[in-house]
Amino acid sequence: MRLYFIHGGSRIWLSSFLQTIGFPILLLPLFIFYIHNRNTNTENKKPKIVSIEPRLFVAAAIIGVLTGVGCFLYSYASARLPVSTSSLIASTQLAFCAVFAFFLVKQKFTAYSVNSVVLLIVAAGILALRGSGDRPAGESTKQYAMGFLMMSISSALNGSILPLTELVYKKTKHAITYSLILEIQLVSCLFATLFSMTGMIVNHDFKEISREAQQFGLGETNYYVVLVASAIISQIFYLGAVGVIFSASSLLSGIMISMLLPVTEVLAVIFYKENFQAEKGVSLFLSLWGFVSYFYGEFKQAKEMKKVTITETELPQYHCDNTNP
Numbered sequence: 001m002r003l004y005f006i007h008g009g010s011r012i013w014l015s016s017f018l019q020t021i022g023f024p025i026l027l028l029p030l031f032i033f034y035i036h037n038r039n040t041n042t043e044n045k046k047p048k049i050v051s052i053e054p055r056l057f058v059a060a061a062i063i064g065v066l067t068g069v070g071c072f073l074y075s076y077a078s079a080r081l082p083v084s085t086s087s088l089i090a091s092t093q094l095a096f097c098a099v100f101a102f103f104l105v106k107q108k109f110t111a112y113s114v115n116s117v118v119l120l121i122v123a124a125g126i127l128a129l130r131g132s133g134d135r136p137a138g139e140s141t142k143q144y145a146m147g148f149l150m151m152s153i154s155s156a157l158n159g160s161i162l163p164l165t166e167l168v169y170k171k172t173k174h175a176i177t178y179s180l181i182l183e184i185q186l187v188s189c190l191f192a193t194l195f196s197m198t199g200m201i202v203n204h205d206f207k208e209i210s211r212e213a214q215q216f217g218l219g220e221t222n223y224y225v226v227l228v229a230s231a232i233i234s235q236i237f238y239l240g241a242v243g244v245i246f247s248a249s250s251l252l253s254g255i256m257i258s259m260l261l262p263v264t265e266v267l268a269v270i271f272y273k274e275n276f277q278a279e280k281g282v283s284l285f286l287s288l289w290g291f292v293s294y295f296y297g298e299f300k301q302a303k304e305m306k307k308v309t310i311t312e313t314e315l316p317q318y319h320c321d322n323t324n325p
Contacts, residue, residue, distance in 0.1 A: 001019075007217030063188045066160075118290075262283055
């Protein structure tokens with residue numbers, strides 16, 4: 001996304017649009033699921049092409065609109081802020097995710113998960129120590145401040161979307177399968193795309209694409225490559241996020257997204273020649289520590305539960321004799 005803006009891209013709504021327009025690629029795995037279910041159906045009934053119920057459709061649509069708003073705010077901030085600063089602020093969504101997960105889905109915290117959240121937030125805070133002097137050349141203080149504000153609001157919004165998605169999974173009356181997850185994701189991205197498309201129409205972005213491609217710093221062909229790659233990668237990112245929620249929890253999804261911060265910092269050093277200062281090294285170490293802490297806690301808890309299960313199965317079974325108190 002930042003590559004688009006660095007080399008001459010300037011359409012905020014287009015950048016927002018690219019984050020969700022890749023949803024048609026979900027039709028391929030959905031079609032595979034449909035064929036598989038039809039071939040393995042033992043009751044000789046044709047499987048439904050779409051299994052999402054109306055209430056679930058409405059919930060997915062609402063999440064989609066919220067996602068569209070978050071995408072616009074994120075794109076606006078990405079146009080104003082360096083990669084390191086924008087990723088730093090975006091990582092604070094973990095704190096919002098933890099709070100919303102506690103209230104919405106009654107997320108249970110352990111010492112290890114709390115330690116993980118704290119370490120990841122501190123890791124982001126350390127990067128803030130060097131963030132005051134990174135305003136891009138030629139950008140006013142007002143523009144930089146607006147970018148900072150928009151990214152902060154986007155982080156809070158995205159932090160709430162993950163627990164909301166988990167809440168939808170918990171409240172649905174039907175069994176949650178991965179094909180249903182794909183349908184929910186498709187509906188959400190459809191409405192997020194419609195939201196961004198409306199902004200593009202009002203802002204005349206469609207008319208400016210060809211002109212912007214001709215003036216793009218990396219060439220016209222690479223302009224379209226950047227657009228297509230952004231759409232595909234963003235869709236994979238969202239699908240991975242909802243997949244983690246389906247397999248585990250919204251908190252783990254938020255933790256894994258926050259883990260992207262040091263990865264982004266390293267990639268920014270490699271591709272954008274940003275300096276790898278000591279703060280980045282410390283942040284990377286704390287992030288890895290926090291990530292390992294969470295999974296160690298999950299591993300330890302699973303091991304203890306397994307011991308309890310084995311102990312219960314090995315206990316001798318006593319029969320009560322009512323005639324002999």
